[in-house]
Amino acid sequence: MEFFEQPEVYAVKHKDLSTRMESRSGGIFSAVSDYVLKKGGIVYGCVLEKDFTAHHFRATTTDERNRMRGSKYIPSDMGDMFRLAKQDLENGRLVLFSGTSCQIAGLRSFLGKEYDNLFCIDIVCHGVPSLKLWQSYLRWQENSHKGKCIYVDFRNKKDFGWDKHIETLHIQTPSGKVKVVNSTVFKTIYYTHCALRPSCYYCPYKSTIHPADMSIADYWKIDVAAPDFNDNKGVSLVLLNNENAVKMFNCVKEVTQYQKCRLEDSMTLPLKEPCKKPSRTEQFWKDYHSLDFSRIASKYGGNSVKSRLKRFLTNH
Amino acid sequence: MKNQDLRYIHTEKSDNPKRLPELYDKKEHCCGCSACYSICPTKAIVMQLDTDGFLYPIVNAEKCVRCYRCEKVCVFKADQKKRNYF
Numbered sequence: 001m002e003f004f005e006q007p008e009v010y011a012v013k014h015k016d017l018s019t020r021m022e023s024r025s026g027g028i029f030s031a032v033s034d035y036v037l038k039k040g041g042i043v044y045g046c047v048l049e050k051d052f053t054a055h056h057f058r059a060t061t062t063d064e065r066n067r068m069r070g071s072k073y074i075p076s077d078m079g080d081m082f083r084l085a086k087q088d089l090e091n092g093r094l095v096l097f098s099g100t101s102c103q104i105a106g107l108r109s110f111l112g113k114e115y116d117n118l119f120c121i122d123i124v125c126h127g128v129p130s131l132k133l134w135q136s137y138l139r140w141q142e143n144s145h146k147g148k149c150i151y152v153d154f155r156n157k158k159d160f161g162w163d164k165h166i167e168t169l170h171i172q173t174p175s176g177k178v179k180v181v182n183s184t185v186f187k188t189i190y191y192t193h194c195a196l197r198p199s200c201y202y203c204p205y206k207s208t209i210h211p212a213d214m215s216i217a218d219y220w221k222i223d224v225a226a227p228d229f230n231d232n233k234g235v236s237l238v239l240l241n242n243e244n245a246v247k248m249f250n251c252v253k254e255v256t257q258y259q260k261c262r263l264e265d266s267m268t269l270p271l272k273e274p275c276k277k278p279s280r281t282e283q284f285w286k287d288y289h290s291l292d293f294s295r296i297a298s299k300y301g302g303n304s305v306k307s308r309l310k311r312f313l314t315n316h
Numbered sequence: 317m318k319n320q321d322l323r324y325i326h327t328e329k330s331d332n333p334k335r336l337p338e339l340y341d342k343k344e345h346c347c348g349c350s351a352c353y354s355i356c357p358t359k360a361i362v363m364q365l366d367t368d369g370f371l372y373p374i375v376n377a378e379k380c381v382r383c384y385r386c387e388k389v390c391v392f393k394a395d396q397k398k399r400n401y402f
Contacts, residue, residue, distance in 0.1 A: 075348065077363070077371065082354035102392055106349030109391035132369025197370045198343040202402075204395035285368060 007239035026236030041094030101205035124217035127200030185301035194284035352386035
């Protein structure tokens with residue numbers, strides 16, 4: 001399959017608002033995966049497990065697929081999904097495989113040949129943070145609120161809008177009461193870029209050339225690329241990287257509102273280069289392994305008394 | 317490399333004179349995609365969390381038949397080289 005020198009770019013919103021609200025951005029993954037499932041195909045993607053770790057999963061129904069929607073700011077364990085996908089492909093099933101760019105590149109290399117019945121989607125990713133960091137954060141929130149976490153939304157779009165980045169946890173106390181905890185500590189640590197996987201600082205897929213047929217992301221430059229399109233409920237940036245993707249987009253575009261955009265109006269850092277490794281990364285890991293998590297939250301998560309007071313004063 | 321962050325296990329149980337596959341020398345070279353794990357014909361590779369909380373492949377020297385398919389399948393390192401990162 002020949003890849004385009006530069007992708008075709010679209011801003012996309014699913015016509016069904018509830019689908020869009022259940023999705024991280026504009027619902028393009030739902031549109032494509034609905035089409036694949038309707039054709040009797042199989043959808044591979046990342047789901048959040050009950051223990052709040054992330055795994056890749058094989059879905060054959062809409063309910064199973066629904067678990068793949070929404071963003072997870074943690075790495076996904078691939079398990080045996082490459083082998084299962086190969087079996088499905090060999091059996092002639094239509095397969096949609098979604099993941100990070102490095103996962104898609106890995107899958108293609110593992111398969112070792114092209115399959116007409118394979119369609120790949122990668123997310124334009126910033127880099128994946130440590131799973132242990134996420135788990136330390138969860139335990140810290142559970143201990144602070146004296147209960148057990150029963151629900152996680154890494155990025156609560158329904159309550160705060162598409163552009164905000166607030167994580168919401170539901171923590172159930174032993175008496176059965178559920179506390180809703182809205183926080184920015186984990187995302188703040190994430191955006192320090194200190195806790196990313198070492199290889200993410202040297203990611204070869206941080207460009208407009210991607211290993212998947214279609215690349216999808218939050219359309220952060222929407223107000224430049226298509227100003228009238230933004231209603232703060234989520235818009236997908238969709239990159240069509242080859243003819244396969246153009247064909248697929250033609251099959252699904254009727255369930256969406258879409259607008260063709262210019263690549264140069266759509267550029268964000270991950271489409272240019274990897275995150276730089278911060279100079280305090282070594283210090284971060286030293287601190288992470290030796291300090292209590294409350295100190296990490298304060299030093300790297302914007303949870304010091306000073307920054308909490310500042311936030312309180314700005315909000316009141 | 318830290319002691320806990322193993323790249324091989326059961327080296328003492330293997331008498332195969334051929335070298336073991338090298339999946340990465342620095343951690344920056346491994347994205348954890350699991351292609352090497354998936355392609356191994358003897359399931360000699362496991363993906364395990366390191367001390368910082370990232371999955372890396374570990375080769376079981378006793379099970380490894382030295383076919384090096386795991387080295388060949390690694391496209392991440394090859395693509396890093398193409399971008400002149402190393």
